Each structure stands twice: as C-alpha cells, then as structure tokens.
Amino acid sequence: MTSLNPSAQQRPSGAAASDLAIELVGINKHFGPVHANRDIHLQIKRGTVHGIVGENGAGKSTLMSILYGFYTAESGEIRVNGTPQAITDSRHALKLGIGMVHQHFMLVDNFTVLENVVLGAEDSSLLAPTLTKARAQLKRLATDYGLTVDPDAVIENLSVGQQQRVEILKALYRGAETLILDEPTGVLTPNEADQLFEVIRTLRDEGKTVILITHKLREIMAITDEVSVMRQGAMVKTLETKSTSPGELAELMVGRRVLLRVEKGPANPGKIMLDVENLVVTDDFKVERVKNVSFSVRAGEIVGIAGVAGNGQSELLESISGMRDQQSGVVRLNGVPLSLEGDDGASRARAAGLAHVPEDRLRMGLITNFSEWENSILGYEGKYGKGLGLDIAAAREAADAYIKKFDIRPPNKDLKTANFSGGNQQKIVLAREMERNPDVLIVGQPTRGVDIGAIEFIHNQIIKMRDAGKAILLVSVELDEIRSLSDRILVLFDGQIVGEADPATADETELGLLMTGSHPSGDKLPPHETPVQQTLVEMSPKNNTGRDTN
C-alpha cells in the first residue's frame, strides 16, 4: 500500500448546479429482498476526483452500475450535466459521456488491445476503417494522458496494470467525460497503483471527472477532492476530502467506532510444529509464485504472513495444505515430512494433523449446495463410519455441537449452506477445522466478507486455539488483522519472505515498505503521512466475496 500526499488537491467546493457533471436524485434499487440502494442523492462536480467509500456490500458498485446503465433503478432520476436522463443501457451511458472501468475487467482475452478498444464502438459494419482510426486515436490518447500500450498486443499477454489501461482507453476512446473506476487498485501492484494515480490526476487536470469507488481510505485521502460515504445501501454523507480524516470516514462507514484490539496474553511458544523449508510453488500457468520460502511455526504461537494480495499467499496456503503440488522443498509436520503430491494431498495433510481454513470459503471451503451438516464433515468424512458406510447420525450430532459452540445461525443443520450469511458460513468452516483438534491450523483471510460482529468472535477463537498449544499460520491481506493477532509477522513480497517483525514493536510504515518491496534502508522512500488511527483504516473486507454479505 502506498501513501500519497493529500495536499496535492486544491479544488474549490460548493459549486453551482451547472458545475455538476452528474447528479443522482432519490435512486432506489432492490435485489430480491435486499435493498441495495435506498434513496440515494449524490452530486458530482465536473473536473474533480470524487471518491465513494463504503464497506463490502454497502451498495457502491450497484449505484455506479445504475449510473452506467448496467442495472436500471426502480425509482429516482439521473441528471447528466444538469439534464435528466433515462439511462437504459451501457451504450446510452457511453453516449452521454459516462465510462466505467469495472473491478473485473471486461476484456476479451484473446483479442488485441485494438480490437478490445473498438468492440461495441465500431463505426461501420466493416472493421478496417475503424481499426485505422482507433490506432491513430490510441496514439493521441497515449501522448495526452500517458496511457501507452501496444495496440497489437494480445490481452492475455499483458500485465494486470496494462489491462487496466486498456479499460481506461476503451472509455476514453468512446469519449467519456466522466470515468467511473470500481476498486481499481485491488489487483494492482503498488507501483502500478502509483502510475494509475498519476493517470487519474492527469485526467482531472484535462477536465475529466473521475469517480473512484474504493474501500481503501488511504487512496481516498491521497487522490480525491470530495468523498461520499455509503453504508448498507444508503448515502451517509459527502465531505470535502481535505477537511476530513480517515478516522472520521471509517466511523461513517461502519456506523460505530470499532477498535480492532484483540485481548490476548503473551505467547508461550513450544517446539516447532510446522516447518517449511525451501518451498517453491508455481501457479496454474507455471509461473513461480512462491520462491524458496522457509519458515517455521511453533506450538502455541501465531505466525502472521503479511503482504499485498497476489504476492504468493494463495499458492503458499494451497501448497502447505496439500491442494497444490510443490515444485521443490519440504513441509514438515511435527518433524515428519508430509507427502503432498497428487490431487488428494489435502487428505494426507489432514490425516497428519493439519487443519486448513481456506481464504475463499465459497470456492473451496464449502459446498454451498450441501446442507450445513454435510459441510461440517467436509474433508473429514472418512472419519464418520467404519468401512464404506457414512455414519450420518454421528455427523449430524457433530454438526449440532458445532452450531451450539460457534453460535451458527440459524441453528438449522438441514439448511442449505448457501442460505447462511457470510459470517455464519465462515463459522461453519472454522468449527469444522478447529474442532478436530489439529496440531497445526493454517488460516487464510479469516474475516474476509464477514460482518463486524463475527470478526471479533473469529479472532477470539483463533487466540483460543493458540492458547491451547496449537501452531497457527495466519495469512491475511488486512495488515491490521495480522498485527493484532500474530505473535510474529513474516512479510511476503513477490513470493519471498522479505522480513520478519515483532507485532508489538513493528512500525506500520516499515511494514508497509516491506510489503511493497521497498526496503526501509533503500533510497526510494515514497512520501507518507503520519499514521492516523491506522487501526481503523483498511479493516473493511475485500470486495471479491461480494455475494455473501447479508
């Protein structure tokens, strides 16, 4: 995460109505029983960068999708440059000069940049003239905004940052005056994020209006002129960025002051339980993502792995837990090397006493079509019943016990797991993994997409496990979570462990620099403000499990 100087923006506020690029009046939208947008009013001034912040599921993306014509509002009015418009589809929005860069890119992977840029904006039924024109236009946009990218490159060969540029170019090619960026830095490396912010500034200086959707308050403070806060589908407040603080925004976002302080005593580390030596792991595309990593976790301690998402955490977790083959290296449990190769390695890891709370419960940890009790034995089904038969009665009994102990709601073991809230789904996974008395517990993103009440409960359970003498490896992209839970912090950057820190004494800034690959002693120190109530920042869950919020 990079810190940027907020003093760069000096934009007047309180402009007249004619200065408004976009005005939303009384927007309402439901998804089934969920009131995603309730009576939203919002004014966005032309030529500014306007931030929209809110927790996962607050309705930010829905609101912007309505503005972009991807969804239609049930009631309310959209005014573009002061004129009411009924935006029926995205094409219409584009015509009105509204462009959007989605969180997940809307690019065709095996098309060239040029083909992607013209897709849907072709001038005639033959392609050739459009392609010639677009090629010239791209050259111009590249010089105007510093958005250089090879027009003939195929998308799947480009980096994520370059793909994002293509998305921005797509919008600009279509004549966008207002550009909506939905969580644009989520997938970027810190360096790429810096470049993006440069582009955003240039766009604003050239008179474009930029709407930035994010849950990262640092970005809001760094780049926006005004900021609007959303909570549970409602617009809470719009503020001038320079007159607010991350603390105030965080409070508005969550509605009450939440301190992520976990009560825990000092650790009593025992013998080494999990030992990882020279681990090398590649991803699905054979790219090396974990590069010769070694570390160990002792009984009775929590080792936290800090890092920006996408630096090898997923591959590390999947490899230790036996889901992904390792290229080389050894993982020892209690001194015994685990044999994890093959696509059933996870069963051998489990048998050896390793439990795993995966980072994405919907994709890996749960079978949402199964009932609650069926999920409460996933991975442990072999222990229920002798021989071939499955001892259903015993499994259901266990489920009842977990429901009680972990306060899983509703307490209905026959309910389909898809029908539980994100927090309760996570509790189902935690109960299953923690209650089988493992020696080692590895936990990925334990509170992603989980409501605040459940976060506290989950944190306390993890501490309890530690105090019961288990070795715990915690991986989280929420630095604050790592700091409050861990007894030792290892920083993972680009697949390597680049530093170790003591959470009690670690300096936030130093950690941040390690996580972004800039060594503290190096000469490339980006500017940063004094940490303002850092415990409140960055605590909202990542957006990519969006479906499982209440």
Next chain:
Amino acid sequence: MRALPRWVDILLLPVLNVVLAFLVGGLIVLAVGQNPLQAVGIMLYGAFGYGSGFGYTLYYTTDFIFAGLAVSLAYHAGLFNIGPEGQAYIGGLGVILIGLALNGVSWMFVFPLMIICGAAFGAAWAFVPGYLQAKRGSHIVITTILFNFIAASLMSFLITRVLKPAGVNSDESAPLDALTRVPQLRSFIELFKNSPVNITFFLAIAALGFVYWLIWHTKFGYRVRALGHNPTAANYAGISNQKMIMIVMAMAGALAAMVAVNNVGGVQGRLILNFVNGAGFVGIAVAFMGRAHPVGVGLSALLFGVLYQGGQELAFQMPGITREMIVTLQALVILFTGAMGDMLRAPLARLFSAPAGGKQ
C-alpha cells in the same frame, strides 16, 4: 429469488415438467389428426392389460433402469455421460465371451460371472473417457459421444468378422445353451407368457437400491456429490478429482453393461448387431426425468417401459402413429425436464412465495 417449498421443488416441479412434455406430445398427435387420449388408453392397455404386455413393460424397464443409473451416477459427479449406449454394447462382448466359454454350464453359476464380466467390459470402455477427462482434460460429453460411434464400428467388426460362426447367415454370435441363458420369468410365473422379462429385472431393482445406498449413505457417495457440486472444494477436502472421475465413469459403464446381461444373456441368448437399440439413450431421459435419484429413475424407467411397450401396441392398433412417437416423447421429456427444467421455477416461486428457506 425465494427458495421453493421443498415439496414443490422435488415433487411438483418435476411432475409439471413431465406433464408439459406429454401435453406437447399430445398436441403433436392431435396435429396429425389422431386422438391422443385414445392413444394413451391403448398404450396403457398394451403395457398392463395382459400378461405378456406387462412382461415386455418390465423388460424395457430393466434396460432403462440400468441406463438411467449409468447417467445418474455420473451426473452426481458432475459428469454428463452420453455413452451408456456404447458402454452397454461393449458390455455385451464381456457377457457373450464368458457365456460361450462356459456354454452348457448352469446359469446359476454363469449368471454372476456374466454380471462381473459384462461389468468389467463396460467399465473399461467408460474408463477411457473418464481417464481422458481426468488426466488430459478432454470433455466427457464429446468423448462419450465419440465412443458410442467407435463402439458401434468395433462391435460390428467383431460380430461380423470374429464372433460369427462359419455357415451362419445372419450377423450374430453363436447362441448360448438353454441351460446357460439367464432364465425368463415365464418359466416361474405363468402370467408373463412369451415375454422377454427375465431375472435381470431383480438385478435392476437391486441396482436401484445399491446406487441409492452408494450415493447417500457411503463416504464414496459423499465424495462423488462433493466433486459434482464443487470440484475445488473437493480438492480442498483431499478428494482426488481425477481418481473419482475415473472410478465413477467406470462404475457408470458397469451399470450400463447390465443392459447386456438382460439382452445378450437373457433375451437373445446370443450377441446380435445393435442389440442395445437406443436403450442407452433412453437412459438420458430417464435420468433427467428422475432427477438422478434412484427412486425417480425407477419410476421414470417404468414410465418409459410403459411408453415403449405401449408404443408397440399403438403401432398395431393405430397405424397413424408409429413407435417413433415415443422417441419424440423421450426428446420432449429431456427438453422439458433437463434443458428447460427451471422454466416453471420463477412462476412457481411467485405462487408459493413462502418465506421458508430464504436468505437469512
């Protein structure tokens, strides 16, 4: 969307889909100027009205149960097995080989061996697409289709060039001895007259129970369903996707091969060209209509048994309607219960907008 009440989901919706398929079928019959109600009457008489008719109904039902289970079991693992036709055909090779090898030995000894041997051949044939899907990523739908054609050519070669005894004109293997053949039910039960239903029927009923137990009451079944619903989660749980795919496909092939025990071992007592005669494909309709549940598969296999036997009767009594109307009906059933199975879900959800089971 609100969840449907349970009984609507598992009972009303499938029944309505089937009714819809039959309504459309009825309209087609009407369109060619025939009376669909009269046709239904004739079919019911043909299927249940007299002993040998009923026997034929049960004979068809036997085939369809096996084929339906072969599709259903794979379906639970998330695999669409279009290959029971070929798997059953190849299974016939196993059945005839053991049968001819032990020709003259009592069926009581040979029957279990026919089951095992046929199952082994069917399993081996289905294992290959399973292997190719698991290890090489070839799509099971396409490979099982291709394997049906390969099986047809291969068996045609073997029957006409290898198994056909010298001096025989028709394309078929040497016959099994009466002692060795799987006995017809008519030898115990007078009622069935000259119908082909044989004791393989009881094997089919046992297979229904076995698959039910396997899917819902064993660890293996749990793993099959886990794989079918979420392969990544199965991997997380330590369930080998690759092994499961290969095992499930082999088991599906073994189930399909039981069609051969019924026909080669029982009805024909020899291996003839194209003895499967589409039963493998009927299995697809049976599986979708029965929602891949053995109870559903049993009932829909019976329904199709009624249709096929009743269709024979129909062809006699109403020359305006051929047996192919049954194939049409089979297509409509697949269409309405499989591809368009959720068409009525939204209207039903509006009708029964009960709060039960909604999002918490």
Next chain:
Amino acid sequence: MNLVDITLILDSTVRLAIPLILACLAGLFSERAGIVDIGLEGKLLASAFAAAAMSAVTGSAWAGLCAGIGAAFLFSAIHGLASINLKGNQTISGVALNFLAAGLTTFLGQSWFKRGGYTPQLSGDQRFSPITLPFANELKEVPVIGQIYWELISGHNIITYFAFLAVPITAWVLFRTRFGLRLRAVGENPKAIDTAGISVTALRYQALIITAVLVGIGGTYLSIAQSAGFNNNMSAGRGYIALAALIFAKWRPGPALLVCLMFGFLDAVQLRIQGVQFPIVGEVPVQFIQMLPYILTVILLAGFIGRAIAPKASGIPYTKER
C-alpha cells in the same frame, strides 16, 4: 489406381464432405458465439426431412430448401429458448433436439406419406441437379486438366458450390466485420459485450439464425441433392462428425474445410475399399475406416496432437451477475 480412380474418389469426397462442411460452419457460428451445438445432428436430419417433404409436395427444390432452412430455424429457436433465455444446459438441449428430430421425422413421415418413414422418390425439379460449368464439355477431352475440370470441378449442384463459397465468406465475416468481432467476443467474454451496451441475447440469436441457415442447407443437400428423397435417420451421425471436425479445426473456417474434406475422403475411401486386398495388410475392415474420424478426434481432444481450446464462454449461459 489411375487418374480416373483418383478423380472419382476425390469427386465422391467432395459430395460426402458437403453436408459436413455446411454443418461444421453452422456449428462454428454457434460455438464461436458461446453456444454449444450438440444438436447439429438433429438439425441436419430435421432439415433433410422438411426439404424432402416440401419438395415432394410442391415439386420445387427451392421450396424444399426453404422448408429445410425453416426446420433448422425451428430447432434453433428451441435451442435458443432453452439455452439463451431459460439459461438451461446447452448439451442437454442439443441431445433432446437430436432425439426430437429422430422421432418426429419418422413419425411425421409415416403419418404424411405412409411409406415407413420414407418420403416419395424425387426427380427433376424436385431435386438440385448437377450444373455443368462453362466449357466443361469442350474441355472434357483435354487430358488431366480437362478431366479434372469435368469430373471434379464441374457437374456438382448449386449447394456444393455454395458450401465452398461459404468457407471464405465465413472467414471474412468472422475476422473482417463488426458482426464477426462481436460474435467472437460474445463467445469469449459475454460480459465485455454487455458492458459495451450490446445485447448478448440478440447477438447469440443472430448466430443461431446463421447456424440454422447453414445447417438447413446442409440437411437439404442430404435429401434432395445427394439423394432423391428422405429416409430414416439419413444424417447417420454426420452432425457429430461435423462437430468433431469443428474441434479438429479449432473453430477456424479454413481448417474446418480441410478437416471436413479429410473426413469426407475417409468416407469415400471406405466405400471403395470394401473387399479390396491390400499388400501386406490384406483387407482393411471397413469398420476401421468408419471409426477413424472419431478416433482421430479423441486423440486430438486428449491433447496428443496439439490442443483444441474451445471459445471460453461456450456452454455457459450468460447471466448478469448480482
């Protein structure tokens, strides 16, 4: 084997490849747009029946062609309804269509013509007859070139020439036009199309319409150009072979033509080698040649000779995500 034998085999290669080419291109449009079309077989069969039936009744091959395309339209509409609107399983829908065609053609044929599922024999204007190309007669006696021109190039019916023309047209549409760009995009990432403000549904239906036209012509060829009437199950797996060819060609029009010709060639050879003794191997059982296209496709699919990667979104119904 002399030149005459070779030209004769090549000539029947062309004849046998035509329905494959048309069905394969039809499948190409559909699958490039993200809709798996297992139902090609059924569409071929239904069109063949409709064309023969209409031609028998009206006496016009062109009316037959319209009916053939119409039948394919109807089938495509069902497929579209199930897989685009109702977001059902495209494979299941395709399988259902194949059975529907198998059942309906025989059932209706019997009800209408009372000939056990056959349509009446067609002749004259009820069929598409061979066209003699300019100078073919004059050049007939010229060795080699004249022979090839007369035997191989001239003397086919209009559908044959259309099929060969359809290949470059398909390539041109796919890679040089706005429609083609969008079509390829909707099969790879329909969301990119949706966010660009283009209707995914409309685009996919357009693709299905083209599919229907092509496969409808292919079916028509079977019954009233290649044969003189419809008989039971006359598509005989050609729809599946076309599907295999499409995979083999990796969803590209040029290679599709070559693969279809190769499969057509195998078919032609198969008819000619029955009972022929070859040196060393002796007689090659015809069944082995019959299975060759399927075995080759299995080997390709298994990745032993290159990789066939389908359009990314094919088979997946498009739903706007919540």
